[in-house]
Amino acid sequence: MAVLHHHSFCPHSRFVRLAMGEIGLEPLTEERKPWVREHEFLLLNPSGTTPVLQENEIAIPGASVIAEYLDETRGLGVSGRRLLPTDPAGRVEVRRLLDWFNVKFFEEVTAHLVNEKIYKRFSREAPDPAAIRAARTNMRYHLRYIGYLASTRDWLAGDHLTYADLAAAAHLSCADYLSDVPWEEDEMAKDWYARVKSRPAFRTLLADRVPGMTPPRHYADLDF
Amino acid sequence: MAVLHHHSFCPHSRFVRLAMGEIGLEPLTEERKPWVREHEFLLLNPSGTTPVLQENEIAIPGASVIAEYLDETRGLGVSGRRLLPTDPAGRVEVRRLLDWFNVKFFEEVTAHLVNEKIYKRFSREAPDPAAIRAARTNMRYHLRYIGYLASTRDWLAGDHLTYADLAAAAHLSCADYLSDVPWEEDEMAKDWYARVKSRPAFRTLLADRVPGMTPPRHYADLDF
Numbered sequence: 001m002a003v004l005h006h007h008s009f010c011p012h013s014r015f016v017r018l019a020m021g022e023i024g025l026e027p028l029t030e031e032r033k034p035w036v037r038e039h040e041f042l043l044l045n046p047s048g049t050t051p052v053l054q055e056n057e058i059a060i061p062g063a064s065v066i067a068e069y070l071d072e073t074r075g076l077g078v079s080g081r082r083l084l085p086t087d088p089a090g091r092v093e094v095r096r097l098l099d100w101f102n103v104k105f106f107e108e109v110t111a112h113l114v115n116e117k118i119y120k121r122f123s124r125e126a127p128d129p130a131a132i133r134a135a136r137t138n139m140r141y142h143l144r145y146i147g148y149l150a151s152t153r154d155w156l157a158g159d160h161l162t163y164a165d166l167a168a169a170a171h172l173s174c175a176d177y178l179s180d181v182p183w184e185e186d187e188m189a190k191d192w193y194a195r196v197k198s199r200p201a202f203r204t205l206l207a208d209r210v211p212g213m214t215p216p217r218h219y220a221d222l223d224f
Numbered sequence: 225m226a227v228l229h230h231h232s233f234c235p236h237s238r239f240v241r242l243a244m245g246e247i248g249l250e251p252l253t254e255e256r257k258p259w260v261r262e263h264e265f266l267l268l269n270p271s272g273t274t275p276v277l278q279e280n281e282i283a284i285p286g287a288s289v290i291a292e293y294l295d296e297t298r299g300l301g302v303s304g305r306r307l308l309p310t311d312p313a314g315r316v317e318v319r320r321l322l323d324w325f326n327v328k329f330f331e332e333v334t335a336h337l338v339n340e341k342i343y344k345r346f347s348r349e350a351p352d353p354a355a356i357r358a359a360r361t362n363m364r365y366h367l368r369y370i371g372y373l374a375s376t377r378d379w380l381a382g383d384h385l386t387y388a389d390l391a392a393a394a395h396l397s398c399a400d401y402l403s404d405v406p407w408e409e410d411e412m413a414k415d416w417y418a419r420v421k422s423r424p425a426f427r428t429l430l431a432d433r434v435p436g437m438t439p440p441r442h443y444a445d446l447d448f
Contacts, residue, residue, distance in 0.1 A: 045320075046369070047328060064288065065319040073312065088297065089282045095289040103327060104271060143268070171394045 001057040002027040005044065007034050008208040009118045009177065011110045013051040014064040014170035015061075019067060019083060019163060023074050028054065042223025050095060063102045067163050094157045097149075097164035101171055108138040110171045116212055117178050127170045136180060146172075147186035156192070161199075169196040173205055177215045183224075188224040190224075199224045226251040226279040228266065232432040233401065235334045236287040236326060237275040238394035243291060243307060243387060245425025247298050252364050257352040259343040287326045291387050298376045307387045321373075321388035325395055332362040332445045334395045341402050342434055353425065360404060370396075370417075371410035380416070385423075397429055401439045407448075414448075422446045 004020070004027040006013030020027060032041055034050050045061035046053045053069070054059040060069050071084045078220050083096050112135035116127035146168055149156045157164040172193060183190045196202065207219040218224035228244070228251040230237030237401045246271065249329060256265055258274050269276045269285035277284040277293070284293050295308045308318050336359035340351035370392055381388035396417060397398040399405050407414045442448035 008273055011258070036413070047324065056312075060315055060316050061320055065316060065323060067311065068292070068319060069316060072315070087294065088280075092284050092289055092293060095292060096285055099286050100271065101288060188401050 005052040009052045011174045013172040018166040035123045066111040094162045099165035109135045149188035150192035179216045229276040234274045235395040241277045242390040259347045318386045325391035333359045371413035373376045374412040374416035402439045
């Protein structure tokens with residue numbers, strides 16, 4: 001049985017939950033605290049970051065490594081289509097966008113928001129307002145880029161839903177919980193997100209809560 | 225004919241040059257200036273970063289996307305072995321370390337060193353001494369981790385040379401040019417690096433120079 005070590009508001013963990021949900025896998029889950037360096041967890045993943053998928057005595061750390069592993073071991077099982085396409089150009093485009101969201105968008109936006117507003121709440125540190133401001137500024141151009149992609153294609157990487165949509169939506173969902181997505185600035189991005197958010201794999205994510213922190217009303221509303 | 229858009233001291237570009245050299249590919253190269261946002265280059269890669277490999281009318285951006293592309297299109301050609309192994313656990317370990325060096329080591333060490341000391345030299349900005357200090361501090365634990373891996377395995381990811389060795393060596397080679405690797409602190413890491421550095425694919429990297437900036441004497445010395 002696969003075990004996913006994750007945190008409910010770690011965007012990379014959310015990406016893996018969405019990918020596994022789309023594939024039809026339901027791993028056991030174990031909540032981890034990325035702001036604490038636990039010896040036992042460092043043995044699974046020396047970088048100490050979530051997520052880690054444990055299966056068949058292999059510890060698979062990190063969103064992109066897990067995405068490749070799932071494609072290689074389960075890719076053909078996704079009801080006739082794949083979250084990573086089979087043609088070289090299609091694979092390049094999905095992986096380019098996976099990097100864009102899981103590395104660049106994360107560094108420029110969601111790492112700041114989640115660290116400052118959620119993880120520091122748990123570790124009782126004071127959030128850094130400058131980091132939050134920078135994240136909000138960067139969010140605006142990322143949202144425009146998502147809107148641009150959504151206006152030229154059915155889904156972010158092309159004709160089908162892929163890992164690219166799941167990664168973008170996973171990161172946005174964390175920021176949206178914190179009221180940090182200016183949806184009114186991009187109608188195309190908002191419409192695309194509503195489509196991804198309405199998929200069954202999204203349900204358990206939208207039910208998660210940070211104790212004492214209420215999301216905006218539209219957060220879990222599928223017709224927002 | 226493949227074209228590699230790169231910068232001589234961009235560690236991700238160096239990784240791709242090493243990988244292509246090991247596979248036996250000699251792309252045309254085009255030197256780019258990552259510190260300038262060129263419109264024509266942004267069309268190839270919207271993130272504006274090096275490297276980008278152009279082949280068969282596909283623009284393949286970024287070290288990890290290029291590594292997967294080369295494995296899928298040329299992986300079997302590497303004289304009987306692969307830079308990415310074929311078994312699931314082996315692939316996980318190489319990709320974990322690729323992420324470790326290309327994302328974590330880069331963010332914590334080489335991004336600072338290369339930006340502050342090389343790119344800012346070209347763009348005539350003043351380097352930030354705090355960023356350089358942080359990189360030097362972080363370098364020490366990364367070098368210990370490389371030494372630990374090298375002391376328990378023949379190569380960083382296992383029995384064979386893989387992408388993991390090439391990524392680690394690519395980043396270290398940039399730092400080494402700048403005299404920022406405290407080799408005396410880890411004999412195992414030093415021995416492993418000497419082995420990677422002596423491979424033919426490394427030759428052209430060691431010949432590159434930043435005008436007016438001389439590397440330390442051991443930089444291009446294969447028996448250092």
